[in-house]
Amino acid sequence: MMEKVKQFIEDNRERFMEELFEAIRIPSISSLTEHKGDMIRMAEYYKKSLLAAGVDKAEVMPTAGNPVVYGEKIIDDSLPTVLVYAHYDVMPVDPIELWDSPPFEPEIRDGKIYARGADDDKGQGFMHIKAFEALVKNNKLTTNVKFMIEGEEEIGSVSLGAFCEQNKEMLKADIILVSDTGMIAEDIPSITTGLRGLAYWQVEVTGPNRDLHSGLFGGGVANPINVLAKMIASMTDEKGMITMPGFYDDVLVATDKERKMLNKAPFSIDEYKKAIDVEELDGEAGYTTIERTGIRPSFDVCGIWGGYTGEGAKTVLPSKAFAKISTRLVPDQNNEKIAKMFEEYFTSIAPKSVKVKVESLHGGQAYVCPIDLPAYRAAEQAYEKVYNKTPVPMRSGGSIPIISTFEDILGTKSVLMGFGLESDAIHSPNENYTVVNFYNGIETIAWFYQFFAEEFKK
Amino acid sequence: MMEKVKQFIEDNRERFMEELFEAIRIPSISSLTEHKGDMIRMAEYYKKSLLAAGVDKAEVMPTAGNPVVYGEKIIDDSLPTVLVYAHYDVMPVDPIELWDSPPFEPEIRDGKIYARGADDDKGQGFMHIKAFEALVKNNKLTTNVKFMIEGEEEIGSVSLGAFCEQNKEMLKADIILVSDTGMIAEDIPSITTGLRGLAYWQVEVTGPNRDLHSGLFGGGVANPINVLAKMIASMTDEKGMITMPGFYDDVLVATDKERKMLNKAPFSIDEYKKAIDVEELDGEAGYTTIERTGIRPSFDVCGIWGGYTGEGAKTVLPSKAFAKISTRLVPDQNNEKIAKMFEEYFTSIAPKSVKVKVESLHGGQAYVCPIDLPAYRAAEQAYEKVYNKTPVPMRSGGSIPIISTFEDILGTKSVLMGFGLESDAIHSPNENYTVVNFYNGIETIAWFYQFFAEEFKK
Numbered sequence A, B: 001m002m003e004k005v006k007q008f009i010e011d012n013r014e015r016f017m018e019e020l021f022e023a024i025r026i027p028s029i030s031s032l033t034e035h036k037g038d039m040i041r042m043a044e045y046y047k048k049s050l051l052a053a054g055v056d057k058a059e060v061m062p063t064a065g066n067p068v069v070y071g072e073k074i075i076d077d078s079l080p081t082v083l084v085y086a087h088y089d090v091m092p093v094d095p096i097e098l099w100d101s102p103p104f105e106p107e108i109r110d111g112k113i114y115a116r117g118a119d120d121d122k123g124q125g126f127m128h129i130k131a132f133e134a135l136v137k138n139n140k141l142t143t144n145v146k147f148m149i150e151g152e153e154e155i156g157s158v159s160l161g162a163f164c165e166q167n168k169e170m171l172k173a174d175i176i177l178v179s180d181t182g183m184i185a186e187d188i189p190s191i192t193t194g195l196r197g198l199a200y201w202q203v204e205v206t207g208p209n210r211d212l213h214s215g216l217f218g219g220g221v222a223n224p225i226n227v228l229a230k231m232i233a234s235m236t237d238e239k240g241m242i243t244m245p246g247f248y249d250d251v252l253v254a255t256d257k258e259r260k261m262l263n264k265a266p267f268s269i270d271e272y273k274k275a276i277d278v279e280e281l282d283g284e285a286g287y288t289t290i291e292r293t294g295i296r297p298s299f300d301v302c303g304i305w306g307g308y309t310g311e312g313a314k315t316v317l318p319s320k321a322f323a324k325i326s327t328r329l330v331p332d333q334n335n336e337k338i339a340k341m342f343e344e345y346f347t348s349i350a351p352k353s354v355k356v357k358v359e360s361l362h363g364g365q366a367y368v369c370p371i372d373l374p375a376y377r378a379a380e381q382a383y384e385k386v387y388n389k390t391p392v393p394m395r396s397g398g399s400i401p402i403i404s405t406f407e408d409i410l411g412t413k414s415v416l417m418g419f420g421l422e423s424d425a426i427h428s429p430n431e432n433y434t435v436v437n438f439y440n441g442i443e444t445i446a447w448f449y450q451f452f453a454e455e456f457k458k
Helices: A003-011 A013-024 A033-053 A122-137 A160-166 A224-234 A256-262 A269-276 A289-294 A335-348 A374-387 A402-410 A435-457 B003-011 B013-024 B033-053 B122-137 B160-166 B224-233 B256-262 B269-276 B289-294 B335-348 B374-387 B402-410 B435-457
Strands: A057-061 A068-073 A081-087 A107-109 A112-114 A144-150 A175-178 A190-195 A197-206 A298-307 A320-329 A355-364 A392-396 A414-416 A432-434 B057-061 B068-073 B081-087 B107-109 B112-114 B144-150 B175-178 B190-195 B197-206 B298-307 B320-329 B355-364 B392-396 B414-416 B432-434
Touching: A003 A013, A003 A122, A003 A435, A013 A033, A013 A112, A013 A122, A013 A435, A033 A057, A033 A068, A033 A122, A033 A144, A081 A122, A112 A435, A122 A144, A122 A435, A160 A402, A175 A374, A175 A402, A175 A435, A190 A374, A190 A414, A197 A224, A197 A335, A224 A298, A224 A320, A224 B224, A224 B298, A256 A289, A289 A392, A298 B224, A320 A335, A335 A355, A355 A402, A374 A414, A374 A435, A402 A414, A432 A435, B003 B013, B003 B122, B003 B435, B013 B033, B013 B112, B013 B122, B013 B435, B033 B057, B033 B068, B033 B122, B033 B144, B081 B122, B112 B435, B122 B144, B122 B435, B160 B402, B175 B374, B175 B402, B175 B435, B190 B374, B190 B414, B197 B224, B197 B335, B224 B298, B224 B320, B256 B289, B256 B392, B289 B392, B320 B335, B335 B355, B355 B402, B374 B414, B374 B435, B402 B414, B432 B435
Parallel strands: A081 A144, A081 A175, A175 A414, A190 A392, B081 B144, B081 B175, B175 B414, B190 B392
Antiparallel strands: A057 A068, A068 A144, A107 A112, A112 A432, A197 A320, A197 A355, A298 A320, A298 B298, B057 B068, B068 B144, B107 B112, B112 B432, B197 B320, B197 B355, B298 B320
8 A cells, every 4th residue: 555655755766855955955054143034945945845745735934033834734634633843944064164065065975965954954854745745646645734844943943932822723733743853773763752951051251341461460360261161160070960059859860660771772882982082981970871861961061262262372361251051951850940040050159250141042841752652653663664673762862842842832742753863963064864764764754644543543 | 961862852752653653553463374474564664763763784684483673783892782672573453343443553542552562562662762763863872782673572482582592692782671561650660570481372172073962962971161161170279279280389489578568569459450340359369469460370261262152052062172271470480391291280180081182382481680780770760760750660470481581591681661551451452552651761761771871880
């Protein structure tokens, strides 16, 4: 029955890839205001793609920020409804000099598509449109399908919560289907059952009102970089734990059984270290790397700047120092509570010799998906069909803040069918996506709909 | 006898200022390679100025780096010889957006010349050429005079040591005269009798071989910014002392008497705090601000950068973090010993999860000038003539590394007749120099020669 669908995907490989390339060529970087126009072009392109794939209607819907692309095909009100979520925005490309090919000119080398967004989330998002098209064009669609494709995921989905509130009825569905995560390896499929939350701030430390001569003033006036370094250093202790009082209060401590299951996922410390070229790993004492990045919170400075950063030696005691600071959160930490906690705490530990400003830039809740949901079982069987292996349920260290918002506002669970690999270098220079997973993903998603219709009836 | 000289200065005020402005307009930033051509233009301009002022000969002499401008007027071998040292290079202008007028287009507002180099050291250096001109043109020169004007002071006078070694005979003098320091206030003249030394490094901390997704890897891999912050924080303790073992071994501890004398200089904590807009001062416990910036070493991060520093929130665990770190040194600390000590120590405190590189960029010895030198006494009387007050001997926190090199190589002491004010904002945006000190300085320097010839005979 699905043979025709498989053949259709086979027959249209080149066209599917070319259409993805067209999407990639639009530099839809949501965090940079200079790309506002590209966001609109990108949304229009997705709308066009949905219409071509066979939705009944598609629309570019305005929000306070970048628009949401919505499309739907309702074949029978008595059938279950799947809401596909994806995002059309991408991360910035800096440091640009580390890319081997221009980030917005996709090219295939050694079986991988190299480009910003190749995986996250144009490659993975586009598979859904193509799987839907294959089902529609071969009369194999077994559920109603809705698409919601946003343009602000990389800046915290700032407008999507309000959009969901305002369009609850339109977005009604039995499950939300998302491909914005990874799998363990090309031959080891996995389904992400948990995501970490996130809180992200920018801090500004001001010392003197202007840059001072470090000879005339050095030693007598607090240096904002020295101070910021001390403040950041004090945020974690020698066991790798975050020192902010109350930070761990709501952390759900994993049971021994859960920890055992998690650590069954194939993982080689040596290969992991080799892949990122570090001699030693680091993290919270008493936890494995899988646990540290999956079920424990983390504290990372994502960026820091201040003073003279040019060539040579400028002897300056700078006026200001800045940092972008983030924590990854786990169930049941509340990102808004943590955001506020940090704002107050970080300001409180500043010495009187400086002024400190903390601004919350981004945040989201952690999420957990039960493995007995019909949609989870459907996804499991879909992977088995294409990869010939039962996917491993796993917890990801990443965050898709909007997933828990969906649950809060729409009351709908999400299943995260990810096809990315760790080597895809998302958010980094030379982001890539394997050609084989692009096509396998399309097929797996097509199977999902078949199994979901069956599982839902049970 | 000096009336004619004074009148000459009075009659030529406008021309002197215009000639200084011409010098300022050449953007001779020594730390930026793109200004190589400006360094040559600048040197040629100084040569032309020296010839016009009346030297017997002047030359732009090549070095491994920027050339040195040399000029001399030998009137009688039996008379003492003064070697004037100045520098024609200036600091970079970043952050350019904080300047109220373009840094290389000098303008006078409220009695101050605003421009990069207005004080440091074009304004102060140029006074010497004009004082010399006034004496020559009125037949009042009482000593032989040599000029050595270099173009690398702001990058550590990297070629001047070798230049002195190669030209010992040519540079032979009884005293070196330098105006590259400050005075306490426009109505409180002072002479700098001590300078701090300097050691300056750039450090690079490398974690993973590429920027990583802070969600997928955060908590499991050492973040080079977090690590750098901890390393910097650990360099100073809660008493404001530098923790590097051996750092204080050679520090000459000031006697109670010296400390009392130093603290006699007029100083208002409230005004100091207000001028730089800080609520509290900071520094080594048990010392006053004058002591902290004059006779005690300091540790300042002059610049820091790493990770994402653009607009918005990029969730990245960066590959690298950098800092420019400096210490000010005091007698008898040896800057080369400290440079090596830091390189070894900073590398030794790095955890195995990162790689650390330390590069020494700049350095110089501290210096002390005895107040019973004939040249010091001559300077004292010169200030008395113009300012009607005996100048206060004081220790400066700044460094002119070459001053101790002169003593080592040429065997010649220096007298530091500074006319800058703290509000001149040298090395900062809106650097300025008071018009009144530019003209008073010229007159004071002219007097110096008169008194020096007398004192030298005693």
